[in-house]
Amino acid sequence: MLEINFIEANQEHVINLLTSRQLKNAAELVAHAITINKERKITQQAYDLVASKAKEVSKEIEQLLKTGQKDAAEARKADSMQFKDALKKLDTGLKQHQKDLQETLYNIPNLPHAGTPIGKDEQDNKIISEVKPLPTAAANTLPHWELIEKYDLIDFKLGNQLAGAGFPVYKGKGARLQRALINFFLDEARAAGFEEIQPPILTNATSAYATGQLPDKEGQMYQLAGEDLYLIPTAETPITNLYRGKILPKQTIPIQHVAYTPCFRREAGSWGKDVRGLNRLHQFDKVELVVITLPSLSYPTLETMRQYVEGLVTKLALPYRVLSLCTGDLGFTSAATYDIEVFSIGQDRWLEVSSISNFETYQTHRMQTRYKEADGTTHLLHSLNGSALALPRIMAALLELNYDGDKITMPKILTKYLDFECIR
């Protein structure tokens, strides 16, 4: 979340940037946060003063008791009781202010980076690059859901039987292809210097707040009945939270992790052709990159991550384009985001397979993830993450593009991961 001192010192700037991302009540939220913070400071000062006096009295009582002045000590106790009552009220007020401030800040999204295109919604996202010319559909081109059925790669009906819509069952070569892709992505990331992690796929509310899934995505996560646990919507949540509350030595930075996990999303409100086949699922696999680095390095890192992900889709020989998300389409916690979309020839549309974001200090402030300078001062780090990649849509684009009416030919790069060259 944003730092209150920064908001206070840059009110106009903050309001303008928040407004640019279509936040309606930016001025109101900012004013509210500043007011609460002022009250908080006043209360804190009062509390500290009274607490200090109460301590003094306690020490006096101690001395009186030691020197045998029992009556005098008893008299001082009465004074101390008064301080105690006052402190209790002040403490309640202070906690309330702190809570109010935190809740207000929780509901203020990140500020867009200067390079982020200004825009209202996804229509205004800027196309950075696009592979041309796009492959053209042949007479025998099919959408992936038909190929999946034709070759018995994935069974949605069985998924319905086991869990419900959006929980596909991968079978035979379908399952093996998916596993091959996961291994390919993990190996590539490792070669690029990312350390592999296998995290829990359940997360507690504290972690979900720290990375910003809560309160923003409340209702999009599956929650376990009677438990303070959620199924992770992305590996970003557990991996980034590895560093919650840590002050890292400078030489360990940057932190670079890769993790393969299933991801779970309720996708409430989604419908229509968007959810056909593999386009949108409640459970899907994803390989995710997380980087925690110095503020001065985070934007170069964002570019490096983008190039890395472009390299993956290139190796899979999939036509793709890169979008820079506009202010109106930016995720709640992000300052700058690139989306990588692959072309689905069977659907004649683009499918988002990666989202690469720089959160600057938004997450690290909530997490209190810092580093120590040589002069002993501590500073917040920057966090980034990016999908590399989301499996189902890659699978969809891959099957459609490589189908020639007779068979589906596997990409060359997967040779060492598969013991079959094509699906017939």
Add this chain to the structure above:
RNA sequence: GGAGUGGUGGCCGAGUGGUCGAAGGCGCUCGCCUGGAAAGCGGGUGUACCAGUCAAAUGGUACCGAGGGUUCGAAUCCCUCCUACUCCGCCA
């Protein structure tokens, strides 16, 4: 799941009601010593908030797993929760 014992600073570890943000050691760091190093000697070494300042120095408050409670006063006593270890049970 049952029974028991614990959770203290970067790490180890003392501390069972006051002078304890916390002994001691290790680590790290600065200085001395040395041709250089080791050893030795001396100093420093948590975080947050508030006040203060150009910045600092400095002062105040809070924090000994988390949250409540008792008390003039809590790392220390009580309650709840989390968690680790040992034994038993169960088990991939």
